[in-house]
Amino acid sequence: MKTVRETLTGLASLAILAFASPVQAQQPQVDAATVDRYVASLWAKVPDAWRQRNTQDETQKICSVTNNQPTDAQAKAITARELAAVKFPADGKVLGDWKKGQQVAQRGSGGQFSDQPDTYRGGNCYACHQLSRQELSYGTLGPSLLEYGKLKDFKPEEAKATFAKIYNAQSQLACSTMPRFGHTGFLTEEQIKDAVAYLFDKDSPVNR
């Protein structure tokens, strides 16, 4: 746990940290087969459904072995692949209900092995982002999204880009540490629309 001083330092350097590259550690000197053996030991007894859900896709593999520092060519391939996989709403409307979006942003429940399958799944945006002035309990792994819609002049094309960002963060930044909420099916299309509204509605606490 942090000392008080370290916590304060963390607060002060928030702006810098938010944009700093996430990891600098050296690359692991071990072959993939060996790592797989250790992974297999970790999940020796888990049900098949869990095993499948936790099998790496191509993007996760590259981001892992490069420690989130893909080469330019790898990065281009990732953003192209992930962008092609973004499913926009059929009617083209990306703005849902900001009040429900607040739930998506606040709640961090769901999807843990200790949860029921029908436990509400939240996006837990506040875990990593500042979003409104009222909510002081926010994390610093991502940049502040305070006044996000206002700063983008509430432009419809910006809202659409934000839908894509939340649906699949890596469609815009390869190996982003932000989860690909829609791509992996963690959040529904409706929840993502609600989250976009939370960021883009003029009445949302984000913009007030």
Place this chain on the structure above:
Amino acid sequence: MKGLIAATAMVLTFAVGASAQNAQIDSEKEIERYRAMINDPMANPGYLAVDRGEQLWSLARGTKNASLETCDLGEGPGKLEGAYAKLPRYFADSDRVMDLEQRLLWCMDKVQGLDTKDVVARRFGAPGRESDMEGLVAFIANKSNGMKYEPQLNHPKEKEMLAAGEALFVRRAGQLDFSCSTCHAVPGSRIRLQGLPDFSKPTKDARETMGSWPTYRVSQSQTRTMQHRLWDCYRQMRHPVPEYASDGITALSVYMAKMAEGGEINVPSIKR
């Protein structure tokens, strides 16, 4: 003693329950203050686990009706002082790198002839279910107090463990694409209001963290080991239940011990 423990637990629980930023900083201060006081074995509930572990260490059990007192934790049969500071490490008799829990399970089987199924079933204590492992680890780790982490990395299998542990640390998977490094590689960061220690390189965070496990967790009213902490982080990551005492957990522990090299051990500590 019971009264003092209950009072301490209450203060910590209330302090932690608050959610505004100032309250959090206050509660961190409060916890620091309690941490200083809590090194007193009469007031730290973690020492109840130490006592339990001491009894279990000398208790004759299993088909061989033997105690664990001849178990070799790496420093020679029955030698406890400093053993924890050098774990995980390679053991020639099993030809494996083992952490303390794996080694204890091995000794229960080989030295005591004990069926470890029940011990593993009770690996994490809960109300009405005491954990032998949490007691034994608290007892043994406590015998390294004041000593520094000295990761053992001479044997090729120890080196492989370190490399595998580092690979696991940055390995992204699951529905939220999380790896350990998502949360533990950005210095000074927080998730909500909780400080996130940086283990991506040798850091003060890593030394202080590893030097303070096992710990008495006030929110759970149990003494917990690194096995439980990693179980909890994998849960938050939306990964499946990690296998207890598996080589994967040991690999991560080797990696963490390396990042914590030189960190002073003072356990059982007390945390939220």
